[in-house]
Amino acid sequence: MLLIPCPWCGPRDEIEFHYGGQAHVAYPEDPAALSDEEWARYLFFRDNPKGRFAERWSHSAGCRRWFNVVRDTATNEIHAVYRIGEPRPVIA
């Protein structure tokens, strides 16, 4: 079970969190202006990398806040945690 450092509450067990998929997939500014394919990409297409991945988590059984995590999908190492709206940190 991961130990996830919530930006508001500190490190807590994974069981307190809900996963929210890839981060930085913004709701399109004007969906009506998108082609079917562009809209379908927003709806259905997500990255699935082996390695570092910016993803959303919600501390659903804690402070109920959403935040972003950069996690290595191969090792589960968490490289960064940051608040919604903040840019993805640059990690060496």
Add this chain to the structure above:
Amino acid sequence: MTSRPGEVVRFRFDGRDYEGRRGDTLAAALLANGVRRVSTSVQLGQPRGIFSAGGEEPNALVQIETPFPEPMLPATTVEICDGLVATGLPGKGRLADRPDPARYDTVHAHCDVLVVGAGPAGLMAAAEAARGGARVILADERPAPGGSLLGTAEAVDGLPGRRWAAERAAELDGLADVRVLCRTTVFGHYDDNYLVAVERRTNHLGAAAPATTARERIWRIRARRVVHATGAHERFPAFAGNDLPGVMLAGAARTYVNQYGVRPGRRAVVLTTNDTAYPAALDLAAAGIEIAAIVDVRQAPGEEWARRCAERGIDVLTGHVVTAARGAGELSSVVVAPEDGGQARDVPADLLLVSGGWTPVVHLFSQAGGTLRFDEEIGAFVPGDTQARDVRLAVEVAGSARGVPTLSGCLRDGAEAGRRALAAAGFAVPDQAPPPAVEDEPAAAPARHLWLVPAADGDGDDYREHFVDLQRDVTVADVLRATGAGLRSVEHVKRYTTAGTAHDQGRTSGLLTSAITAHALGLDVADLGVTTFRAPYAPVSFAALAGRDRGHLHDPVRVTAMHDWHVARGAPLENVGQWKRPWYYPLDGEDMTAAVLRECRAAREDVAMMDASTLGKIDVIGPDAAELLDRLYTNMMSTLPVGSIRYGVMCRPDGMVFDDGTVIRLAEDHFLATTTTGNAAAVLDWMEEWLQTEWPSLRVHCTSVTEQWATVALVGPRSREVLAGLAPGLDVGNASFPFMTWRDAEVAGIPARVCRISFSGELAYEINVRSWYGLALWEAVNAAGVTPYGTETMHVLRAEKGYPIIGQDTDGTVTPQDLGMAWVVSKKKADFIGKRSFSRADTVRPDRKQLVGLLPEDTGRLLPEGVHLVEPGGTRALGHVTSGYRSAALGRTFALALISGGRERVGERLHAAMGEEMIPVTVTHHVLYDPEGARRDG
């Protein structure tokens, strides 16, 4: 063996009474009584004996009958107690046929250093970590600390190893920040050093177990650093007949003699590939067991061992192998031959000790993500670099778990691992203490890694008696069949042969399986590798994992303020999410069908009431509340006047219906949204997700108020009259209190919010009061002569009107348009969640499944949910029934269904396929009752 010291314990095995000694395992006690056949193998039905002295046991599985039935326990781990009744496992085990009365519990713990294994290395690691001030947990699966010292009886610091270990562990346990857990198996090492262990607290006490003590406890431990001092398991080579009772690991035989004072046989042959079988043979000889010969596959053993054997008069046959073990049902002789050919001899023996070397127990290390490397010296996989770039484990491995061969080495290695863990956990490391003193350790001669003893001509040369996995009855022939079938991966060989998939997870045989596979493929086992190690390391009962989360504590139960009334009225309860809701209220002699028809008639023809408190209620407040709701609902909420109510639907961005309910405008900046009963939490989460992640600038707060309100639905043509009587101050006229508006009023003297909402098509009200007035309101309404109805009648009434239930008539692939509710989708709003998807090619397909009504031609025939519909004579499923009921109002049965191109099929005749039977039905519009909506205003 009756001369063994200790307290006598009486037990029963396979229908016979025996005596053992306190502290015996069942295996030790059986051997003491001369019982050699313990179980029957699962595939071949072969008799099997006791092969090991620990949790790695592949053979001696037993079924416990008393104190409580439990299947598949290794006799080598069951501690005997008075009154124990067990039987040898006849292949498969049997679960208890009655509920387990024992309690199980869970402990959450944190520590700086967790040490797994209280052998020489683990004790030293824990002692060093504790000396540096760390919070330490030391866990060991056996009843006593000491690990290998228990079986080898080597001395440490001038004390018998067992005593030295007990004293060290007691010292540690006396420290405030150290916890020593015996009978505790760490079975899983998960991410971020989260380890799970099971502690067996009362099994060894039998009937004397205090009822107030949990039988087992699951420990969930988060550790800064972990020291794996998990030891090593002895392995064996494959040779013909190696499954016979009487064949035993050399170290295990040594343990029976030293730890339990039990002689596992009278005359033994020893087959070995390394030096460690020599002290075992010498200990057995000292205990009075005749050692017929040591068969060493090497050209020479360590010089000191050869000397001690000569001194004792033990014959050492170097360059020899055991080509077969023989006997009818158990071992009676051993065939010994020079490896390079030559005359074979049949040596009478009832015990054959085997040692093929020692395999480090790397299960937890591997589970934690550690990679393994092959160590040529010990001929086994050992933990690799813990600090490799893509691994970086907060783990140290110590002692024989990483291939350290000697006691002195393990003691030193453990202390060093403890110090490394201490430093890594951020503690100052104290000055090094001198290592404990041990006896002289003879210089070891190199081991030889022999996996397979080729069969002698005509004697087991089909390799069907060369066992690889004893518990799964997998032989060398089976492995060869797998490689012959083209399998190249050891993972595939495992699945093809089932080797390594039994109770013992191939602890003594996993490496052998890989080695035989590699041999067959002409590869090096170092390159082929071993199969993945997965948790749990040892079997764990579901009862232990469930802990206290059983029975009524399994899941929270939610009830409304009126619950006791429903129960007192004899209403069966329906589970809706975590809620218990009254299903129907049977009168004397009524069955469900009669009760529901009566309740439906009351609602349609007279007046009826339902407890609607479980509907989710979310308070949405803030200057941008209307804007948020406009974005989430498909229809317009910002234009709703204060005092009015609007029905709304929420979709996912893909356009599929997610939830529905009503929205009440309480003030310019204040709404109350209701949700379906089962979806309340999900809708609140949904609102929060959009607010926090996409629209943080919206000034809105969303709060669940479901439990703050109790709601009574008052339904039927006489509902206005009843409400007027209960609320004399409320103007209930249709013009002054129209449909889809709400009013504050006093109802039965209780402050209430009355909403004119209908989920039945009838004139209806929902009276909301603070939840603690719920029962008073309910009783007052009921006293006005109103018939109570439950969820089943509610379902029938809404279905007659074609109102879908989200999650019953929809499944996440249904749009509002599919439900015939295009009217709820705003054309005016520039955007809302889901809007863009309504113009996707997929959502405008004319053959989408659409909600329709179905009328069976046999008007008494009820269609169950899920039944598929086909064209007469056709086979393609057009869709399925989502709801089916008997209707009092229609005087017949009916159903709702999702059918491909359903609206175009109205009037068509289809078949509902019930197995072989085809039930003719006619497709209708989904609104079957009062399609003009004439009954709404009473």
